[in-house]
Amino acid sequence: xxxxxxxxxxxxxxxxxxxxxxxxxxxxxxxxxxxxxxxxxxxxxxxxxxxxxxxxxxxxxxxxxxxxxxxxxxxxxxxxxxxxxxxxxxxxxxxxxxxxxxxxxxxxxxxxxxxxxxxxxxxxxxxxxxxxxxxx
Numbered sequence: 001x002x003x004x005x006x007x008x009x010x011x012x013x014x015x016x017x018x019x020x021x022x023x024x025x026x027x028x029x030x031x032x033x034x035x036x037x038x039x040x041x042x043x044x045x046x047x048x049x050x051x052x053x054x055x056x057x058x059x060x061x062x063x064x065x066x067x068x069x070x071x072x073x074x075x076x077x078x079x080x081x082x083x084x085x086x087x088x089x090x091x092x093x094x095x096x097x098x099x100x101x102x103x104x105x106x107x108x109x110x111x112x113x114x115x116x117x118x119x120x121x122x123x124x125x126x127x128x129x130x131x132x133x134x135x136x
Contacts, residue, residue, distance in 0.1 A: 019129055034134055
């Protein structure tokens with residue numbers, strides 16, 4: 001597993017290209033003194049996206065700390081407990097798609113779904129994908 005540390009905007013981030021579900025990703029970040037990333041502004045989002053693309057990972061999915069597990073449709077950053085104020089959702093998202101197994105989408109990932117850059121998508125928290133940790 002490779003790890004990429006860098007300073008993005010005002011935070012130090014770790015891009016982790018080992019795959020984990022949202023819960024294990026959050027646990028990994030906490031174990032290493034960090035937390036899953038929260039994105040507070042367009043500038044922070046753009047710099048994070050540039051960093052991800054610079055490492056050739058722009059086509060991958062990345063967990064953030066965003067979730068609406070407490071109340072459907074009310075997304076907040078688990079890392080700091082704050083409601084999400086800046087948003088960068090992909091068209092039609094969040095949609096809380098329900099899968100055949102009954103699982104719904106409650107965790108926020110970055111994903112370049114349509115080639116227009118990393119946008120936000122709600123996804124089942126059990127999906128295993130890359131993740132972004134941060135330390136402020």
